[in-house]
Amino acid sequence: MKNNKYIYIVLCSLGFIACEPEFDQPLEDNPITQERGTADFSTYVALGNSLTAGFADGALYSSGQEVGFVNLIATKMKAAGGGDFTIPFMNDNVGGFAGFENAFGTRLVIQTDENGNQGPARLNNNVATNDIAARAEGSNFNNLGVPGITSFQFNFEGLGNPAGLTTNPVSANPYFTRFASSPTTSILADALAKQPTFFTLWLGNNDVLGYATSGGTGVDQTGNPNPATYGGNDITDPGVFNALLNGFSTALTANGASGLLVNIPNVTDIPFFTTVPNNALVLDAEQAAGLTGYFQGYVGIVTQGVIAQLTGGTRAPVAAETQAAQQIASQYAFTFNPGPNRFLIDVPVTQNNPQGIRQMTNEELLLLTINQGALRSEGYGSVAVTPEVLEIGAILQAAQIGAGAPPTQEQALAYLNAVNAIDDQDALDTEELTAISTAVTSYNQTLETIADSNPNIALYDANADLATLSSGGITSRRVTITSTLVTGGGFSLDGVHLSPRGNAVIANRMIEAINSNFNSTLQPVEPSLFTFIPVP
């Protein structure tokens, strides 16, 4: 063989034979067979919420649905005996529902505003063309992912009833009404009717996400077994979740089907909560000194106020009362340094925190939807300094050294009210974060137990992967993505849903989990061929 090679070279170099370049191991002799292993991919049904539906950039739109991880996996399954994978496509690449853009807006794109700043904005000035009453083209779809659903809506009969879109409260989901087989069906019922041989189920994100993305304005319903009493932004009782998911898994595997369960990422790993830092109050030396000085004055006024409360304003305080007042007021002696400082947030007014404000802790998070312009220029998260406030500050200072009368009650109140702490809806505080992580841990325990006890169910640990994405990044086929918004490549502009490239990487990770559990050899997709930068 070696000799033949040299003879070949000599003949080629003399021009005697026309020599095509040939590989030692030509492709035609080395085909890769994609084996299905112990799984049967002939009817794959994708179940879950917006992530499964292919939602991205704050909207469901056709090219996003096309590059959703479930469709990418289905493409690879085809080479291993998989059938067609049909998707209830939206009718355009704009997304949203006409006339309902406040709740269902067009997709986000990076746009330049009149000041030249680039940032995410709704496409077409948030004017959608999809008719909310229109049905998706086709029927009997394989992708039954429905944006927005919680675990208890998955088997809710009537979620696809168009009449429910106009009830109060709304009892239907406009994404499901597009393709529900009947007004009385549930997603689970439609899934079972499809007789899947394989399914993916990623459900439960919205059982905490609504609470999280509303800044914890909802209620932690842990201990309340009746979802009918829940509001839209509540945390689902882990007991409810446990019972439901066990039931769904049993129903879906009853005829011998197998599937992949995906667990719930901790919300603190997604850019919606990690993009705006809680210490983005960047000050120069003069501003820092000014703010620190402002709160010295603030402490003085609060001290007088508490004393007045304790004494009823009718007598001079005793030493203990002064001391108690000073102690309470001292929590407002915030000091600020040149450079980044943590913002102030609103907390409930209590006996111990009569002003209902405090500085954020290191762990607490701000939401991507916070008014960042107000943070930068309107003193949101600190103090809205006006000339009037400065004037009152001067009066206070003079009074302290006995060089003038103290400010009037009105002035003192105006001074206190200059504080512009961050609203509850724009932040997740420690208590809210604990409620979320407790629920997520419990949900994931449920999912792990189900997968452990059923050999026909594999588990993909999305929670671990999203934590890795957030801490360092995941590399798949030479492409690395992180959870940094826009530049990290993993997430779309809404900070919650995946980018096309993020979908490709996550699809590969799920394929690994499927292959590992079912001894199949599904091949990976090429993440580098998927974009992550949304362009109009």
Next chain:
Amino acid sequence: MKKLLFVLASCLTFSSIYAGGYRVSIQGQRALAMGHTGVAVVNSAELAFFNPAGLVFLENKLNVSAGVTGIITNTKYQNLDTQQAFETDSPVGTPINLYATYKISDKFSAGIAVYTPYGSRVDWPNDWAGGFLVNSIELSAIFVNPVVSFKVNDALSIGGGPIYAIGGVNFNRNVLVQGNSVSSASGPTSIEIDAEGVTSWGWKASVLFRPTDKLNIGASYQSQIDISAENGDVSFQNFPGEAPQTGFNATLPLPSELTLGLSYQVNDKLLLAFDFNRAYWGAYESLDITFTDGETPASINPRNYEDASTYRFGAQYDYNSKFTFRAGYYFDETPVASGFFSPETPRNDSHAFTSGLSFNINEHLAIDASFLYIYFAEVDESFDSPNDTVPAFEGTYKSNVFAPGLGITYKL
């Protein structure tokens, strides 16, 4: 237009234009047949390219050499992991050379050299897997190089002259644009940049030393020539929505090149030659493209080329008064660094085998023929993303090149 800021940041990581593989060394039929040696071979007007200093030692008053070569390049790509295989369908390249020299006096000769040191082209099939790196690339450059030669004494001469370079490039690759996914029925979006008639100046200087009747030693240096395209054309194909209207600016270095060599007349019939080339590709650190619309940010693309050497061996045998036979070999190092291997320069180290002959029609006119075969070992290589927006691409490559050529030599 600003909305495209992010697209174009990613789209023009267009890769190396001037790779080692594109420096097709076919600048003379006789020299090529001898492994493209020639810096110390005093034989014909081909010296005007190889070593202008030697012109003054040519026996005849007027020397003319002209030739044309057909380059047939085949490159195959495959990736067993993705189960994809493609091969190039590149048209035949036709580099030319035209040299004329004239002995003005015993001490002085002058000449002109016109040649095409860059003239290659790579066309990959439509919708091939590496389209995000390159669909097609065409590069052309013609050098016009007047030279003079001065005899210092009977053993030493010097020579050189200015080079006027005229270049052009056309490059097409796919770009990732949202709203037009890879699998979309309409096919991927692509960008094409085009610049023609870009001109630049350089120079060449050389020396020839003849210590004995039998031994010649030569050295030649060609300066780096920067080809700067200004406001070249940019067009998009299959762009979803409104494509940006812009031109582009880019500067591409043609590296300086040093050649050292010797030839030895073993006997009346046999001449042996050896050349060493050093191409200073290290100058090609990065390809920086700016756009003329003032809004699209520049695209900075690291190349990290490395200086590369070529070792050339040649022999010439005067069989009789009618026929002269030649053969040669050279080893050509690639300037492309591992991890920067892109399918528009699918060139690893290569072994080249050459052969040829001259047929003397009469004492003035000869026909020269040459044949070149370049062997590339199979190579597993990758293009690792220099930034987040350039797709990585890996696979196995196998190339070869055939180049039959024909020329004439005229002496008076």
